[in-house]
Amino acid sequence: MMKSNILATVVGKSLKEFTRERMVIFWTYAVPLFFLAVLPMMYGGAPAGVVPRLKGGLTLTMVTFLVMTAGQSNLPGSIAMDTERGLYLKMASMPVSPWKESLGRIIATWIFSLAGSALMLIVGLLYGAVFTGSYSDILVAAGFSFLTAVASSGVGLIIASLVKGESAATHTGVAITLITYFLGGMALPYTSLPEALKLFARLHPITSANASMVFLLEGESYIGYNPLVAAQVYTTVVLSLLVLVVGIVLYSNLCWRR
Amino acid sequence: MTSAIVVKGLFKRYGDIDVLRGVDLDIGHGEFYALMGQNGSGKTTLISIATGTSLPTKGHVEIHGHDIVDEPEKVKRIIGYVPQENFSSPALTGHENLVYFARLFGLDNSEANRAAEQLLERMGLAGDSRKRVLDYSGGMRKRLEVATALLPGIEVLFLDEPTTGLDPSARKGFLGTLREVNEEEATIFMVTHIGEDAEVASRVGFMDGGQIVLEGEPDRLKERSGLQNVIEVETPFKGKEVASVIGAFSVDGSLQETEEGYRLYCDEPEEAMPRLVRALDGVGCGAERIETRAPSLEDVFFKATMKPLRG
Numbered sequence: 001m002m003k004s005n006i007l008a009t010v011v012g013k014s015l016k017e018f019t020r021e022r023m024v025i026f027w028t029y030a031v032p033l034f035f036l037a038v039l040p041m042m043y044g045g046a047p048a049g050v051v052p053r054l055k056g057g058l059t060l061t062m063v064t065f066l067v068m069t070a071g072q073s074n075l076p077g078s079i080a081m082d083t084e085r086g087l088y089l090k091m092a093s094m095p096v097s098p099w100k101e102s103l104g105r106i107i108a109t110w111i112f113s114l115a116g117s118a119l120m121l122i123v124g125l126l127y128g129a130v131f132t133g134s135y136s137d138i139l140v141a142a143g144f145s146f147l148t149a150v151a152s153s154g155v156g157l158i159i160a161s162l163v164k165g166e167s168a169a170t171h172t173g174v175a176i177t178l179i180t181y182f183l184g185g186m187a188l189p190y191t192s193l194p195e196a197l198k199l200f201a202r203l204h205p206i207t208s209a210n211a212s213m214v215f216l217l218e219g220e221s222y223i224g225y226n227p228l229v230a231a232q233v234y235t236t237v238v239l240s241l242l243v244l245v246v247g248i249v250l251y252s253n254l255c256w257r258r
Numbered sequence: 259m260t261s262a263i264v265v266k267g268l269f270k271r272y273g274d275i276d277v278l279r280g281v282d283l284d285i286g287h288g289e290f291y292a293l294m295g296q297n298g299s300g301k302t303t304l305i306s307i308a309t310g311t312s313l314p315t316k317g318h319v320e321i322h323g324h325d326i327v328d329e330p331e332k333v334k335r336i337i338g339y340v341p342q343e344n345f346s347s348p349a350l351t352g353h354e355n356l357v358y359f360a361r362l363f364g365l366d367n368s369e370a371n372r373a374a375e376q377l378l379e380r381m382g383l384a385g386d387s388r389k390r391v392l393d394y395s396g397g398m399r400k401r402l403e404v405a406t407a408l409l410p411g412i413e414v415l416f417l418d419e420p421t422t423g424l425d426p427s428a429r430k431g432f433l434g435t436l437r438e439v440n441e442e443e444a445t446i447f448m449v450t451h452i453g454e455d456a457e458v459a460s461r462v463g464f465m466d467g468g469q470i471v472l473e474g475e476p477d478r479l480k481e482r483s484g485l486q487n488v489i490e491v492e493t494p495f496k497g498k499e500v501a502s503v504i505g506a507f508s509v510d511g512s513l514q515e516t517e518e519g520y521r522l523y524c525d526e527p528e529e530a531m532p533r534l535v536r537a538l539d540g541v542g543c544g545a546e547r548i549e550t551r552a553p554s555l556e557d558v559f560f561k562a563t564m565k566p567l568r569g
Contacts, residue, residue: 009361017349020390086343090406093309093339093416095331096362 006096010104011111017078018070018112024077027174028069029116032062033123040127052130057214057222059124060141061186063117064148064210068180070113071152073173075105076160079255080169083160088256098252106153106244113149133217141216144209144236151205151240157247161254186210190224202232205239212236259286261320262414262445263308268317270303270468277303279468281317285447285461290440292456293449294559295465296567301449302342302418304465308447309339309416321414335364338407342419344399348392352383352402355391359406369410377405381435397428401435408439415439417448421455433458451567453556462555466563476555483561485553487527492547493519493538500543507534514566518547523557 018024039058043051082088091101133141156173163169181187183197184207193201201207202225211227220226227233265283269276277300285291295301306312308319310330318325324332346355353374360370378387381401391399400420407415417436421429437458440446448459456462456476463473474482489507493500501520505513507530508522515521524530527550538545556567 006362009358013347013350013354013358016354017347020349082345084343086341086345087347089306089311089341089343090339090345090359091362092311093334093337094359094362095334095364 006100007104007107010101011108014078014105014108015111018074018108024074028066028074028112029119031069032066032116032120035065036062036120036124036127052128053132053218053222055124055127055129056131057218059120059127059129060213060217061210062124063120063145064186064206064213065177065181066116066120067113067145067148068152068177068206069174070109070116071149071154071156072159072177073156073170074112075109075153075156076163076173077166077170079105079157079160079251080164081166083164083255084166092256098256099248102157102248102251106157106248109153109156110146110149113152117145131217132219137216141213144212144216147209147236147240148206151209151243154240154243154245154247157251158243161247161250180204180206184210185224202227203235203239205236205243208232208236209240259288261285262287262289262322263291263447264318264320265304265308266318266320268304268307268319269315270300270307270312271315277468278307278314278317281465281468281470283463283470285445287445288440288443289461290436290446290459291448291461291463292459293447293463293465293470294453294456294555294567295449295451296565297451299465300468301451301465305339305416305418305447305449309337310334311339335411336413337416338409338412338414339416340403340407340418340420342422344396344403346391346399346403346406349390351388351390352378352394352398353387355402356405360409363409363411365409373409377408378402380408381405395428396423397425397432400424400428400432404432404435404439408444412444414445415447417446419450420448421450421452429455453554453559453567456555464559464562466565472562479555479558480553483553483558485523485557485561486525487523487550488553488557489522489524489527489531489534489548489550490516491519491522491534491538491545493543494546495543496520497543499541500538503537503541503543504534506537510561512561512564514560516566519545521557521560523553523561524550 036059040055043054046054159169159172163172184204185193185201186207190201208227211223214223215227261284263285265281268278268281270278281304293301307314310326310333321333322336326333356374356377357370360373365373378384383398383402421432424432450456462476462479463470491504501513504520504522507524509525510523513520513522531548535545559567
């Protein structure tokens with residue numbers, strides 16, 4: 001008997017489940033695409049030269065919105081569904097490591113997010129979005145985007161561990177995504193936020209990473225502040241990883257009944 | 259016969275409630291053991307400890323000589339567990355589901371595919387292997403899930419209420435499949451609250467209040483119970499007076515209330531039934547249906563515990 005690759009097995013299964021479920025595709029891919037198509041219609045008063053970069057900033061924000069939806073809503077929804085149908089009882093009776101299984105689910109969510117992000121960027125570019133950063137800026141921005149995926153998966157695992165039921169877990173994820181989007185300086189300009197929400201936007205690893213991406217590829221005027229100061233970058237990296245670790249620990253202990 | 263499953267002094271406490279109160283069991287290689295009990299009697303707790311999905315408060319479970327707490331990896335390589343819930347993924351095909359569980363179990367890709375094809379054939383699902391489980395009937399889905407517990411290397415099967423949700427015809431076919439699996443040397447441990455399901459087992463145990471209160475071969479249990487015949491009476495209404503009239507005909511004074519009326523045990527039903535009909539007429543509660551039958555395991559369970567199995 002050869003050793004099988006549990007990671008690859010779980011990744012494959014999770015990806016099939018995500019891509020075969022129409023509602024998952026709709027809520028994860030179609031909603032941000034819809035926002036990307038509709039929101040630029042409000043740029044009527046903006047100077048023509050600015051609109052492509054506004055579209056660029058919006059495209060990046062919609063990438064983050066998509067990544068958040070996948071990690072914070074799809075991931076806990078699928079875990080809660082598997083809990084409801086007794087899959088964890090079955091798996092706990094098999095020689096399967098909860099850590100490896102959770103990693104498989106996380107990687108599948110990242111791949112699903114990556115595919116959606118690529119689609120979002122292509123549509124954004126076709127729609128006239130312009131990005132201005134250098135190659136190194138693009139690489140660093142990709143790193144920040146990865147941090148949004150890391151933190152989103154962590155939040156998703158925490159939701160899955162604490163909220164029972166597929167519908168409740170999915171909706172909790174959607175609510176957290178919308179709250180983060182509207183209150184964290186992604187939907188409204190950072191400069192228009194009250195001080196408390198400005199602090200929230202800087203501390204929250206996802207909104208901070210999103211701001212860093214937009215800052216790198218569109219400039220400070222499109223985000224309202226400079227998020228690339230050492231303390232904030234450090235906080236973003238540490239909090240993203242911390243949320244993921246907490247999520248994995250909670251998931252391994254609470255979803256895998258013992 | 260050497261032991262496949264040994265349970266010694268098993269206790270499980272949740273908060274202030276003792277769910278298992280000193281369970282001892284010894285199940286031999288190749289046995290088909292059915293554990294019967296009411297909902298909440300501790301059956302599922304016992305199976306969850308035996309499969310390593312829950313920890314005991316006290317006591318031991320050994321599978322093929324390996325302690326489930328001390329050597330979980332060894333045990334998990336030889337057991338197959340089918341929980342009560344439908345755990346297969348509806349978004350995947352039957353084949354994909356089996357390959358998924360085979361790979362989790364440790365088979366490589368080609369072994370997993372080969373095992374999946376063989377098991378689908380054996381379970382009569384080969385023709386539907388490329389259909390999504392979403393389109394399977396309840397019986398097909400249950401057979402697929404049992405197949406996940408028959409992967410190469412698995413020697414002991416644990417089934418928790420496997421016929422729940424199946425129609426009578428699917429149930430019959432499914433139990434026949436279990437018999438075939440058992441005849442091929444696999445040890446089966448099944449918990450159920452349906453007496454007819456337990457009839458297929460080679461040995462049956464009754465669980466009540468977290469303990470095994472009686473066990474034996476199904477026919478021997480019926481013989482030893484001393485029950486001769488069962489009378490089922492369907493009445494237009496129920497009440498103390500009606501129960502008292504019917505209870506007077508019971509050989510041991512016990513009377514079981516059923517959905518439609520009452521059930522009682524009687525040595526000479528042919529002689530008792532006309533008198534029972536007249537007695538019911540006398541209290542204005544004419545029997546709508548009255549019939550006699552041989553005692554089942556559910557009747558033996560009631561006799562042993564004074565509790566209806568499906569209460």
